[in-house]
Amino acid sequence: MIGADAVVKCLEKEGVTTLFGYPGVAICPFFNSILNTKIESILVRSEQNAAHAASGYARVSGKAGVCVATSGPGATNLITGIATAYADSIPLICITGQVDSNLLGSDVFQEADITGAAESFVKYSYLVKDVSDIPRIMKEAFHIAQTGRKGPVLIDIPIDIQNKTIQNFRYPESVNLRTYKPTVKGHAVQLKKVSKELGRAKKPLICAGGGVILSGAQKELCDFSHKYKIPVVSTMMGISAMSSSDPLYYGMIGNNGRSCANKAMQESDLLIVIGARIADRAVSSPDLVAKDTVLIHIDVDPAEIGKNVGPTIPIVGDIKHIFNDLAKDTVQCNFKIWTDTLDRYRNAEKPRKKPHKGYVDPALFVTTLSNRLNDRAVYVADVGQNQMWSCMYYVAKSGRFLTSGGMGTMGYSIPAAIGAKMADKRLQVVAVCGDGSFQMSMNELATMAENKTDVKVIVFNNGYLGLVREYQHNTYNKKYSMVDLGSYPDLSKIAEAYSMPYLRLSDNKDMEKAIDDLLATKGSAIMECIIDPMDTVK
């Protein structure tokens, strides 16, 4: 058995069934060994998309996604995907080939110091220097990626190590990392304080972040909220943690969030932030929140607590565990006046202004589409105006809403949708992108076509990099620079080139039928929605 076989064996031991990759000489021993297994290796069209696909896979499967690339440019191409996963705490195992270990540091062909280059975007990284370390490193890597605050782990393996014989392969049962022991259970004294504050509060509010979903605590969140009738808002990453039809859910907060959700944040006297980092995009000035509000911050990562806002009560631990512990206590409280106020705010929200005739209203489209999707469908939103529309108007049922929240990486939706579909082929998966983000990863249409991956791709085409155009419109007095995408490519021909059905929608009145037609298509399809070039987010 050689090193490459050992790596593959370790993947099997971890229950990996699918990986995404792109080969090169330095990773060829690995891709040769993978032939002898049942692991499905999906050949993507660029390494960055391998990482995004692994991210989509991880978010739907709940296990670490695996992506594999070669040394040098293959590895550096992975970085944006790794950084995207890191920003959203998505567990990834990224394996890169490396030049011969004797040549390390001599700038030979396709050598890149990838562990150094990716240092600030990985939870941890390894450069394998001894073949016998492979089982331990693989075991540790999966453990680190999937526990505590999840994240990407990079394993860089020189080609000679992949080819070296390994004696007595044995996959360790457990890891022994004396320096890494993430906190799971919340501190009992702190938890008691939550109940105490709940008993005292008049206007409590839960702000749910992506951590709720990463911990698989959606049900626990709903139960907790329902038990005391505490209203819930979410960050962008927290969308789909609670169903949109839940009367206690008031939508997404933030610059592009719903006004009732933002008002709730401002007026609440007890804010329970769960698995969210309260970043600039969600709360424009974090100081405002903490002024007279009692702030309870629950997160698995102690460094997140107090980073942007100083909490009154910090609780470190796994969110699901913490909810379960909180459920053991019962306090008397009644927040009817508060929820009535919020209901009034919700009902007073003005509908978005209608776009010009002859164009599709993206807000109406997102609502109609998500209403017509299966309950468990996966909706992948890209980045740009399309992301804002998706976040604001997506109707969450019991499915998943995936997007690049922390990093805002354009081109995320198509590869991530492929990964999501690969994780569970029974799920209905749609990728919603703009014409800009579509062109950043439309090469993956080939991956979809080759693998017969049933993903419906929806392109909001306004001929502009809309979100930047809107920013320039407001900031630079309508002076647009570098945002005009023109009218290429012809999407119908792109669809034809990849043998995919193509649908075009330019009028709201045809919307429902068009969406039904799209969703009824067998296999993948592309739908182009013609959006007013001057349409804005709000």
Added chain:
Amino acid sequence: MKRLYSILVENRSGVLAKVSGLFARRCFNIDSLAVGTTDDPDISCITVVSSGDKGTLEQIEKQLNKKINVIKIKTFAEEESISRELMLVKVRYTAKTRRDIMEICEILDAKIVDMSKNQMMIQICDTPEKSQLLLQMLNGVAITEVARCGTLALPKCGLSD
């Protein structure tokens, strides 16, 4: 506000880069840094002196704790610790200045460790303030080279009883 961090890490290649890279990336100051092994050859101790507001100093500790190779962090204020640094100063002397230099060294508890016909090397091992004072006092003579190590520190004995 100044704060000292005594960071116990696994003694492996690349660990110092991970720790110092963290400071750079998150815009934390490094006023000084010193590294060496501890009594356990598998463990190194990185001593960092940093400054910033209360929130920053707390973040430094939390972020360092997230690093997988970091075993333990002890952090303390300057007054809670004994800190030393080593400095070597090479100066050019003349028959006229020689006596003065020797007196300064005597007063500040510095040692002359090497000399030639017209240069001498002074060693001081003391608090950073003392080293600074020595440099100030030698200002009148021609300093040709200075080498200074980072601050080493341990909490005062009474504090760790």
